[in-house]
Structure formats: structure tokens, C-alpha cells
Amino acid sequence: MDGLAIDRQREACEKIAGNRGWKVDEDSYYVDQSKSATDKTKKRPAYDRMVADFKADRFDAIICWDLDRLTRQPRQLEDWIDAAEDRGLQLVTANGEADLATDGGRMYARIKAAVARGEVDRKSARQSAAQNQRARQGRAPKGVRPLGYATNGDVIPNEAKAVREIFRLFAIQNGPSIAALAAGLSGKTGDHIPKSLPHLPKHTRTLMMERNERRQIEGLDPRPVPDDGPWGSSTVLGILRNPRYAGYSVYTDKKNRINKNKRRTWFSQVLRDDSGQPVMGQWDAIVEGYTWHVVQERLDDQSRVTNRTGSTARKHLGSSLYLCGICDEPVRAHTRGYRCAGHLIRSRSQVDGFVLRIARERLSRLDLLDAVPLADEPRLRDIQLRILEHQGRIKRAQHDYDAEIIEGMDLKRIRARENAAIADLEVERLRLVGGSDLKVILGAEDPLVAFDGADVAIKRRIIDYFFTVSLFPHPRGRKAFDPSTVKVEPKRRSSTGTIGPLTQRAP
Numbered sequence: 001m002d003g004l005a006i007d008r009q010r011e012a013c014e015k016i017a018g019n020r021g022w023k024v025d026e027d028s029y030y031v032d033q034s035k036s037a038t039d040k041t042k043k044r045p046a047y048d049r050m051v052a053d054f055k056a057d058r059f060d061a062i063i064c065w066d067l068d069r070l071t072r073q074p075r076q077l078e079d080w081i082d083a084a085e086d087r088g089l090q091l092v093t094a095n096g097e098a099d100l101a102t103d104g105g106r107m108y109a110r111i112k113a114a115v116a117r118g119e120v121d122r123k124s125a126r127q128s129a130a131q132n133q134r135a136r137q138g139r140a141p142k143g144v145r146p147l148g149y150a151t152n153g154d155v156i157p158n159e160a161k162a163v164r165e166i167f168r169l170f171a172i173q174n175g176p177s178i179a180a181l182a183a184g185l186s187g188k189t190g191d192h193i194p195k196s197l198p199h200l201p202k203h204t205r206t207l208m209m210e211r212n213e214r215r216q217i218e219g220l221d222p223r224p225v226p227d228d229g230p231w232g233s234s235t236v237l238g239i240l241r242n243p244r245y246a247g248y249s250v251y252t253d254k255k256n257r258i259n260k261n262k263r264r265t266w267f268s269q270v271l272r273d274d275s276g277q278p279v280m281g282q283w284d285a286i287v288e289g290y291t292w293h294v295v296q297e298r299l300d301d302q303s304r305v306t307n308r309t310g311s312t313a314r315k316h317l318g319s320s321l322y323l324c325g326i327c328d329e330p331v332r333a334h335t336r337g338y339r340c341a342g343h344l345i346r347s348r349s350q351v352d353g354f355v356l357r358i359a360r361e362r363l364s365r366l367d368l369l370d371a372v373p374l375a376d377e378p379r380l381r382d383i384q385l386r387i388l389e390h391q392g393r394i395k396r397a398q399h400d401y402d403a404e405i406i407e408g409m410d411l412k413r414i415r416a417r418e419n420a421a422i423a424d425l426e427v428e429r430l431r432l433v434g435g436s437d438l439k440v441i442l443g444a445e446d447p448l449v450a451f452d453g454a455d456v457a458i459k460r461r462i463i464d465y466f467f468t469v470s471l472f473p474h475p476r477g478r479k480a481f482d483p484s485t486v487k488v489e490p491k492r493r494s495s496t497g498t499i500g501p502l503t504q505r506a507p
């Protein structure tokens with residue numbers, strides 16, 4: 001309420017006091033301006049002071065503008081009704097309808113409080129029905145905007161770029177960990193931190209600044225904004241899990257959200273139409289559907305997630321990748337070198353430096369994307385949808401079992417049948433996306449920057465994709481590196497993924 005309304009209400013109440021011959025103390029005005037009487041969790045300081053004053057026996061009558069200014073919570077109202085009956089508290093409203101001294105007045109007050117309560121419940125039911133309808137129409141959900149999207153669903157380019165890069169990096173086999181992605185967004189540097197991520201302020205901070213801009217337009221004072229801090233892993237995880245980035249319309253019934261398995265919760269957020277097909281949002285997807293699904297699988301697969309910490313990842317570029325030129329067996333890491341027992345031992349820094357130079361040279365060539373077979377994307381999307389459909393059937397069967405509509409035997413049979421179908425689709429998908437994690441690197445805006453920023457595992461994949469590297473013994477006594485002792489040969493590929501003859505072969 002604005003100040004004028006408060007003044008009007010005060011005058012009306014004072015008039016009643018005057019009519020009844022009641023004396024009003026200076027400090028007996030209880031004004032909670034613009035505070036809801038509905039929300040239990042909202043503090044109403046003046047109301048609390050009034051309760052305390054009543055307990056201290058400092059007044060014996062309450063005049064309020066309207067009952068819903070006093071309280072909209074039936075339980076609080078009952079306390080006042082009890083007080084009216086037990087201690088003779090008089091309560092009148094300025095409109096004269098609720099006088100707790102009379103039976104009729106009490107009944108009126110109770111009905112009014114119950115109606116107010118019901119209105120609140122209906123409002124929240126209406127809101128979730130509206131949310132659900134919005135989602136069914138594929139409209140952007142209301143509420144806090146995710147990184148990359150404006151509230152109306154428009155793509156915010158610089159944020160979308162970061163989102164795309166987060167997905168791209170995480171979709172790569174043995175790519176950076178979630179913590180490394182968070183560190184990259186925070187502008188940190190280090191061996192395992194990808195360099196290709198933009199440094200962004202924390203999303204919560206951006207949201208607070210935007211809220212302050214809106215407040216300024218409304219003529220309100222800005223709220224304090226905390227200093228920028230590092231991105232948290234849970235925020236990055238939330239981004240990787242969000243189906244909206246792949247264009248899926250999402251809806252979560254808050255009541256069903258609690259105590260559910262995380263994985264299920266995320267998949268169940270994808271809204272489906274009556275035939276079980278995912279509803280697509282009207283906004284632009286920031287990542288490809290299959291990239292999103294690859295990321296979900298990586299997140300679900302705990303062993304792969306653990307692998308990302310690097311414990312089992314190869315530390316060196318060429319271990320088990322470079323071949324011994326004499327016996328064609330992979331070389332092993334050995335102190336500061338690569339070794340094939342009895343045949344050779346080479347300096348790691350010299351060989352790696354040479355191989356990396358050739359790899360960078362290859363990546364700087366324009367025919368890069370042609371070198372990687374393009375997956376059949378419409379078919380991939382179709383496979384993803386069909387996998388989701390089969391997963392939906394398993395889920396439905398699980399629900400039916402929980403609801404005792406089907407027997408355990410049926411559930412088992414349905415599960416086996418659907419899982420077999422899913423497995424077939426997975427095989428087809430893997431065949432199609434064979435080079436996809438490679439493609440996400442090679443498709444980067446600047447592949448050289450992406451390559452330099454990539455960790456060892458990714459560099460190994462790139463080198464392995466393009467080249468066969470063979471090492472030969474280095475002539476004894478010669479200190480300078482002899483390039484002819486490292487053979488870097490382009491791999492020959494089938495017609496689907498030809499790479500042309502390389503001109504910059506190692507001598």
C-alpha cells in the first residue's frame with residue numbers, strides 16, 4: 001500500500017475509536033506497509049509487536065481496516081478468536097463486518113479467513129497449471145533465466161558461446177572434469193583447465209545486477225551485490241543437465257521433485273506429449289540434441305566421471321600411442337623419455353615438440369572439417385527420440401508396477417524388451433557419432449586455440465586420428481634433434497572420411 005492508503009485506513013480506524021469512546025495510545029499504531037498477511041514466512045514486525053503487546057496486556061481492543069489486514073492465516077485468526085472469547089478482546093473492522101464479540105462476527109471472520117486461504121492455494125494451483133500449459137506450447141518457462149537465455153527465451157550470444165563450449169568440452173572422451181570447467185569459467189589457468197572457455201562473472205551475480213537495473217528503472221534503490229567469486233561445480237553440473245539447451249521443453253511438478261533419483265529427475269523434466277514424444281521448445285537450442293545426450297551419459301556413467309580426475313588417464317602424449325620404428329610395438333613412458341626395451345629410448349620433450357608442431361600445422365589447414373566423416377544428423381536425432389521413447393516405456397511400466405497395475409514379471413519382461421531395443425539403438429548411434437568428439441574439437445571456431453587448450457587426452461585423440469607416429473633410435477653422440485628419426489605419417493581413410501595427401505610430411 002502507498003502512504004495515502006495507510007493514512008485513509010488510519011483515519012477510518014480512528015473514527016471508530018472516537019465513536020466507541022476508545023482511547024488510542026501514540027505507540028498503538030501497528031503498520032506493516034506492503035507486507036503480505038498471507039505468507040507465513042514473511043516477517044511482519046508490527047504484527048509481531050502487536051502480538052507481544054497483547055500478551056503484555058497493553059490493549060484490550062483491536063481496530064483494523066479489514067480482517068485481511070490483520071491476518072489471512074486461519075490459525076492466527078483462531079488465536080485472536082480464542083483471545084476474544086477468553087480475555088474479552090474486542091476486534092472490529094472499519095467496514096464493521098467482523099466483530100469477534102458476536103457469533104455472527106466470528107463466523108464471518110472464519111469464513112473470510114478460509115476463503116483467503118483457499119484463494120492462495122488456488123492461485124498456486126493456477127500458477128503450476130499455467131506453467132504446464134506454457135511448457136506444452138513450448139514457450140520459455142517463467143522464472144530465473146538460465147545462462148545463455150534471456151527471460152523471453154532469446155539466445156544471449158556471449159553466454160551461449162560459453163554454454164556450447166562447456167558441452168563441447170564435456171562431451172569429449174576423457175575431457176576436462178566439471179571442476180576444471182568451473183575453474184575455466186572463473187578465469188583460472190592450469191594444466192587441466194581448458195583455455196577455450198570465456199571468463200564470465202558468476203551467473204547469480206549477473207542475475208543480481210540485472211535485477212538492480214530493473215529496480216533502477218522502477219525508481220527503487222539497488223540491492224547490494226556480492227563480489228564476484230569462482231564458479232561452483234554444482235552450477236556447471238546444472239548447466240550440463242539442463243534439457244532446455246537441447247531445445248527440450250521442460251516442466252517439473254514441484255511435488256514430485258523431492259527425494260527422487262537425480263538421473264530420473266533430469267530425464268523426467270523433458271515434457272512429453274500424449275504419444276510420449278518430447279515436446280520441443282520454441283526457443284533456439286544452444287547445443288545439438290545428441291551432444292546433450294552424450295553429456296548425460298557421461299554424467300551418468302560414474303566410472304567415466306572418475307576417470308576424468310586423471311588417475312588412469314595417460315599423462316604423456318605418446319605413451320602407448322607412438323610406435324617403435326623397429327618392432328612396430330607401442331612405446332612406453334620411461335622417466336623423461338619413451339622407450340621400447342632393447343630398441344630405443346628417446347627424449348620426450350624433443351619428440352613431443354616435433355609431433356605437436358606437425359599436428360598444429362595440420363589443424364591450421366582449411367579442409368579440417370572435411371577430414372572428419374559427418375554423421376547423419378537427422379537419423380541421430382531420430383535415434384535419440386526413439387531411445388527416449390523406450391526409456392519412457394520403462395518408466396511407465398515402473399509407475400504401473402508401483403501403482404499395482406502390473407505384476408513384477410510384467411515389469412521385468414517390459415524392461416528387458418525395452419532395454420534390448422535401447423541397446424540396438426545405442427550401437428547404431430555410436431557407429432554414427434564415431435568421430436563426433438573429434439568433430440567438436442575440429443569444429444571449434446579456432447581449432448588451434450582449442451587444441452592448445454585441450455588436455456593431453458584430447459591431443460592424443462587428435463594425433464591418433466590424423467597420424468601414425470613411429471620413433472627410430474637417435475644416433476649416439478648427437479645432441480641436436482634429428483627430425484628424420486621421427487616418422488609422422490598421415491592415416492589413410494576410407495571414402496567417407498578422406499584426408500588428402502599431406503604436403504608437410506616429416507622429412
Ligand SMILES: [Zn+2]
Binds near residue numbers: 325326328329340343
Ligand atoms: Zn621396439
